[in-house]
Amino acid sequence: MKPINIAILGCGTVGTGVARLLLENADIMRDRVGCDLNLKYVADIDTETDRGIAFAPGVMIPDAARAIADPEVDIVVETIGGEGIAKHVVTANKALLAKHGNAIISAATEKGVDLAYEASVGGCMPIIKTVRESLVGNRISAMTGILNGTCNYILSKITDEGVVFEKALAEAQAKGYAEADPTLDVEGLDAAHKLAILAALAFGMQINFDDVYIEGISRITPMDIEFAAQFGYRIKLLAITKFDGQAVEARVHPTMIPFDNMLSNVNGTLNAISVSGDAVGDILLYGHGAGMMPTASAVVSDIADIARNLSSSGAGRVPVLGFQADKVRAIPVMPMDDIVTNYYFRFDALDRPGVLAAIAGILGKYSISLKYVHQKGRKTNGSVPVVMLTHHAREKDVRQALSEISALDVVAGEPMVVRIEDQNGH
Amino acid sequence: MKPINIAILGCGTVGTGVARLLLENADIMRDRVGCDLNLKYVADIDTETDRGIAFAPGVMIPDAARAIADPEVDIVVETIGGEGIAKHVVTANKALLAKHGNAIISAATEKGVDLAYEASVGGCMPIIKTVRESLVGNRISAMTGILNGTCNYILSKITDEGVVFEKALAEAQAKGYAEADPTLDVEGLDAAHKLAILAALAFGMQINFDDVYIEGISRITPMDIEFAAQFGYRIKLLAITKFDGQAVEARVHPTMIPFDNMLSNVNGTLNAISVSGDAVGDILLYGHGAGMMPTASAVVSDIADIARNLSSSGAGRVPVLGFQADKVRAIPVMPMDDIVTNYYFRFDALDRPGVLAAIAGILGKYSISLKYVHQKGRKTNGSVPVVMLTHHAREKDVRQALSEISALDVVAGEPMVVRIEDQNGH
Numbered sequence: 001m002k003p004i005n006i007a008i009l010g011c012g013t014v015g016t017g018v019a020r021l022l023l024e025n026a027d028i029m030r031d032r033v034g035c036d037l038n039l040k041y042v043a044d045i046d047t048e049t050d051r052g053i054a055f056a057p058g059v060m061i062p063d064a065a066r067a068i069a070d071p072e073v074d075i076v077v078e079t080i081g082g083e084g085i086a087k088h089v090v091t092a093n094k095a096l097l098a099k100h101g102n103a104i105i106s107a108a109t110e111k112g113v114d115l116a117y118e119a120s121v122g123g124c125m126p127i128i129k130t131v132r133e134s135l136v137g138n139r140i141s142a143m144t145g146i147l148n149g150t151c152n153y154i155l156s157k158i159t160d161e162g163v164v165f166e167k168a169l170a171e172a173q174a175k176g177y178a179e180a181d182p183t184l185d186v187e188g189l190d191a192a193h194k195l196a197i198l199a200a201l202a203f204g205m206q207i208n209f210d211d212v213y214i215e216g217i218s219r220i221t222p223m224d225i226e227f228a229a230q231f232g233y234r235i236k237l238l239a240i241t242k243f244d245g246q247a248v249e250a251r252v253h254p255t256m257i258p259f260d261n262m263l264s265n266v267n268g269t270l271n272a273i274s275v276s277g278d279a280v281g282d283i284l285l286y287g288h289g290a291g292m293m294p295t296a297s298a299v300v301s302d303i304a305d306i307a308r309n310l311s312s313s314g315a316g317r318v319p320v321l322g323f324q325a326d327k328v329r330a331i332p333v334m335p336m337d338d339i340v341t342n343y344y345f346r347f348d349a350l351d352r353p354g355v356l357a358a359i360a361g362i363l364g365k366y367s368i369s370l371k372y373v374h375q376k377g378r379k380t381n382g383s384v385p386v387v388m389l390t391h392h393a394r395e396k397d398v399r400q401a402l403s404e405i406s407a408l409d410v411v412a413g414e415p416m417v418v419r420i421e422d423q424n425g426h
Numbered sequence: 427m428k429p430i431n432i433a434i435l436g437c438g439t440v441g442t443g444v445a446r447l448l449l450e451n452a453d454i455m456r457d458r459v460g461c462d463l464n465l466k467y468v469a470d471i472d473t474e475t476d477r478g479i480a481f482a483p484g485v486m487i488p489d490a491a492r493a494i495a496d497p498e499v500d501i502v503v504e505t506i507g508g509e510g511i512a513k514h515v516v517t518a519n520k521a522l523l524a525k526h527g528n529a530i531i532s533a534a535t536e537k538g539v540d541l542a543y544e545a546s547v548g549g550c551m552p553i554i555k556t557v558r559e560s561l562v563g564n565r566i567s568a569m570t571g572i573l574n575g576t577c578n579y580i581l582s583k584i585t586d587e588g589v590v591f592e593k594a595l596a597e598a599q600a601k602g603y604a605e606a607d608p609t610l611d612v613e614g615l616d617a618a619h620k621l622a623i624l625a626a627l628a629f630g631m632q633i634n635f636d637d638v639y640i641e642g643i644s645r646i647t648p649m650d651i652e653f654a655a656q657f658g659y660r661i662k663l664l665a666i667t668k669f670d671g672q673a674v675e676a677r678v679h680p681t682m683i684p685f686d687n688m689l690s691n692v693n694g695t696l697n698a699i700s701v702s703g704d705a706v707g708d709i710l711l712y713g714h715g716a717g718m719m720p721t722a723s724a725v726v727s728d729i730a731d732i733a734r735n736l737s738s739s740g741a742g743r744v745p746v747l748g749f750q751a752d753k754v755r756a757i758p759v760m761p762m763d764d765i766v767t768n769y770y771f772r773f774d775a776l777d778r779p780g781v782l783a784a785i786a787g788i789l790g791k792y793s794i795s796l797k798y799v800h801q802k803g804r805k806t807n808g809s810v811p812v813v814m815l816t817h818h819a820r821e822k823d824v825r826q827a828l829s830e831i832s833a834l835d836v837v838a839g840e841p842m843v844v845r846i847e848d849q850n851g852h
Contacts, residue, residue: 021563021705031630032562109751118560124706126552126560134544134552136458137447137726144847204457204754211759224772224842227813231770231798235844247760256770256846262712265691279447279723280550280713286688287709297705300563325535328630333637334673344657344682346650372657387653416650418661420682421570 003036004307007067008077011044011060014092014119015078016051017296022303023053031327033304035311041067075306077299086111088310090302092119092295098193101200101207114309116302121194122147124294125285126301127273131201138277140202142242147194149269149289150178150185151217151237155225155254156267159234162222177269187216188237188252195239199250202275203243208250215253228256234264262286337396339419342371345390346416347405348383349375355410356386362404363390366397383412389420429462430733433493434503437470437486440518440545441504442477443722448729449479457753459730461737467493501732503725512537514736516728518545518721524619527626527633540735542728547620548573550720551711552727553699557627564703566628568668573620575695575715576604576611577643577663581651581680582693585660588648603695613642614663614678621665625676628701629669634676641679654682660690688712763822765845768797771816772842773831774809775801781836782812788830789816792823809838815846 006022008015022029022039030036042055043064067073068087077090089108091097097104097120108115118128122145131140146152150172157168169186172178184190196209217237228235233256242249257264262284266272271289276282288294349355356375363370372389390398402415432448434441448455448465456462468481469490487493494502494513503516515534517523523530523546534541544554548571557566572578576598583594595612598604610616622635643663654661659682668675683690688710692698697715702708714720775781782801789796798815816824828841 017705025563025565025704028565028630029563032558105751105754124560124709126556129555129560130552132458133731134550134555134727135723136730137451137455137723139451139454199759200754203757204454205757206754208756208759213762213765219842220844221842223811224770224844227772227800227811228770228844230800231815233770233846238847240847243757247758247764249760249765251762251765254844256844258848261847262688262691265688277723278451279443279719279726281720283550283711283713285709285711288707293705294707297561297563297703300705301560304562305559325531328531328626328632330634331629331631331669332673333625333634334675336639336677338673339639339675339677344650344654344659346653374653374656385649385653389657416645416647418646418650418654418680418682420659421664421666421687422684 001035017292098209119298123289145273213251342420427461443718524635545724549715571699639677768846
């Protein structure tokens, strides 16, 4: 199949991430899309800075116009300008879409080109696709989102450490989560840009950024967060849009939400969006709302969509398993014996001296080391539960050890085993 | 644009939900897809039972073969059989896909028809689309899911109420969350069917259900759940698949996960799936994994995808805002003054008798009623924070009341206002 030629205009954070993903994951994308996604140009006035990518000769050019003019370029990433150009466009620019989206959409529709903007809202979360495609059968009544990672980081910091806004902001800046001029983020404008796009998408309305109510987080104090907690609430900067069939609510402001709302557990720089539809009830997406590679992932998904549109007509546009049929492999499933994880054991042990030593001895023999041992208070006669947490162990060793332990006459019944997954893999 | 004709084979829970959604939300789907989705047949041997839907004459028929044979039918929903038929197929049947998916995919690929199965995993959550399309640029390393609502309900019940498995199961059955024969659910088979599909999708491997390790929840006791909590864990039935480049882990078993893992906050019958990719990090989808309308929503999204494939070639397949360009309206944004919600107020009040009465009097004048009032312990001289939570109030009334309250000489500085969103809308 003919390769799809791509030009990235602007090689800042997002552009660099997209270039990296197109080059580093070229193989897996070819397997999924069915043709090569060829990075033909990266246009940036600064062609000198080392972006850690070894571009082929002729790829990095200073002149965006030349990239756009090349008739072989199928998809232009990261710019909207040039209304006369009949190219498919992928953008991550939410401010531009929020303010000039209606005109841009008209131009794209008129030219018959695709305009894709998954990266403009929610970073790597596929909120645009979810609403445009997955919820197509739903009347959407509301969307509620934590759409700005800077604000969420600052509010989490105030909540967890009781520091004042200014201190939390300074830390966010030190960590690179906030710009030197943080106004766009902390005053709620960035979230409002995104909300304007979401509301249009949810309700089939024109983009209307000017009428979004916007209130930032700079006045929130640790005291308010403490009072909120007393009432069972957390304070989040929420972007809220609702539609009753007549008028749309569209507002960004600090909001108290109950602890048992999933959104109240979204902390640090993470983002999440909840969508309410008449068929689905509520669904929620959660993930990184910003950052080089998460944003690049969203841009690249747009590129792949357009590439699939270009290289296929209709059926089979997306292969059944996401990979082209001839690229689907038989990968072996690891035998359960080879799994390595942490374990929880519970034994019903007779309350006699030496029982623990006997159990621990068998575990030791199979190189199973213990992180924690708990034996319930002594009972006169009868059995007591002995509970253990292990460090990493191999399933095969665990099974053999447990079968020996079961055979001990001081252990009653079958041991209870529960595997543990900690945050980072095993 | 020519209507797309659809035949639903089997009018049980899922079939009825799909028919309802196609009929009840026909208008919004036409606005989004760009053509009519015409429900031409619902084939079921039982044509008598009232499903609460007024089908047009000739739609409900007892004979699936006739529906399939009709050359005008473009999309067949909910069956896989009939390998000779060149129709696009939408299915929700995870057991069939898990066991015979490879053969079915080969047949579909050979015939050049689409095979869509969004509803087979995770109910309304767009996990299939997310992996096939949105994460196209990622090397996926792991997926972890709570994929069975019955098990999650039972485990939540044991956790929250300390009841034994058998009692929790009986309640799940009484509420219709578990079948009379609950084996498929509680022994982990249903989750394993789904996991086999997810692993294939994530890693581009053939579907391999036979090698999935499966362990159910019937041995979990309240005691284990209590011990888990002491260690900072919750017990969930997780479906886990990981890929290190050589072999795939695929296992379903009760698993302890830390409290701060989002999955540990997924309770009741809800489902969630976390996906780890090299570009996105972790993303999570959360929503109803079963039920008539959530499942119907997923089936209908598949129908819309195929319809969009059929009625458009390439660009513009999905309209920019998800609605056809000429269906995008200018909907008014509600003025902030008209918003109705609950409010949190904090005033810095001088610690003098009568202050509370003065504030409450002004609020009452504007019909703002209070749910909660908190005044911090008296200070000799100086001001104390007065905190209030309101019942539903109108933003305009709140603003006017606060401006009067600010003007009181016993209130210092600007009042702090935070809006509250409770679980159900306002």
